[in-house]
Amino acid sequence: MVEIKTDASVDAMREAGRVVARALAAVEKTAAVGVSLRELDEVAREVLREAGAGSPFLDYHPDWAPVPFPAVICASVNDAIVHGIPTDYRLRDGDLVSIDCGASLDGWVGDSAISFTVGRAREADVHLIETARAALEAGIAAAVVGNRTGDIAHAVGTVCRAAGYGIPQGFGGHGVGRTMHEGPEVPNEGRRGRGMKLRHGMVIAIEPMLIGGGGDGYGSAPDGWTLCTTDGSRAAHVEHTVAVREGGRARVLTAL
Template sequence: MIELKSEHELAVMREAGRVVAKVLNAVRERASVGTDLLELDELASTMLDEAGAKSSFRHYHPNWAPMPYPGVLCTSVNDAIVHGIPTGYRLRDGDLCSVDFGAAVDGWHGDAAISFVVGAADPVDLELIATAERGLAAGIAQVKPGNRLGDIGHAIGVIGRKAGYGLTADHGGHGVGRAMHEAPHVPNEGQPGKGLKLRPGMVFAIEPMFTAGGRDDYRYGDDGWTILTSDGSRAAHVEHTVAVTEDGPRILTAP
């Protein structure tokens, strides 16, 4: 079942989204050559506590995972696409880092992700990130009443495929609300005019995951959580939580 959110509920989700945006901005500012990933996770955890919010990620345990998720951030570096667990790894010059973060306020969740390069950036990596961001913007633009889920996926997929990137099979966005992951699944590729009809009050996390090597397949890391490109190429992941409204898309995790 897909729950339609009221204006009051969207307002609370917007508060969660503000926490998410603030934390991601702080993490991006803190990340530099030599910063370890656990330091970033501790920063995010402290900011959650200061905001009176709860982590959407810590202790989350889907049935495919070998253990509950131990962090409040997902920190995916270079060939890690998503779900990278924060460790003592110290960021190196030129690393491409994707950071995913979720927060809950009064039981309502917000979820977003950013990708950036630490230190001297390879233009190839910057273009990968920029293309993922263009895909995200294109998907968000389709979040309006009367459109279909396929319109969102088509908008994202066309941009990724045209650039020659892979789209990470079986992964994409999802509904968001009282739980971090709700129905429906929101694919990053689709047929326009097909799928669920969008109605005001629906809320989705839209999250392109583009891989530079052009392959859609992937593998799991030794921790059972981290999803890695199958060919070792780099990946970028960006995301916003977006509500369908009569006036069009409302980005709940905007800064």
């Protein structure tokens, strides 16, 4: 189901998005060599608590997952693409970290993700992250009234493929509203002019996922949640929740 939001509802979602942005900023600021992923999760929990917000991630249990998700962030390191469970793993010099976070506030959800490096960054990792951000920007630019979800998918996929990166098939963006996952689906690769037409008041998460090795292969880790590259190459994941609006660029709801 695709719910068209009123302008007042979008304003309320912006408040949830601000909480997510603050949580991600706090996590990135805390991340350093020797800090555990579980400690990063606690930082995000504290931001949510201070804001009076809940987590749409915590205890989320889709049919394919063996257990409910046990944290408020997904923390995916190096060859992990998405859905990483925060553990006692301590960050090492040169790690590439992707953090996905959501917040529920006054009945509305915000969802966003960032990727960054810890310590001395590899040049290849910097380029991978920069390309992911460029793909996200291209997707947001295509999220205008009258376009279709395929136009967003094409914009994201074109940036990724031009840089020689892989795209995990079957994973991408989605609608956001009173729950974390709503319609429509927003793939990371597709054809222009295909998919659902974008209307004022549609709120979607656009989330490029890039595989550094160039292949599209991925598999599940033993925890049943984390998706990892099959070639062992590194991955990056970035995301914003945006509102499509008449007469201009989509409004980013999960920026600071």
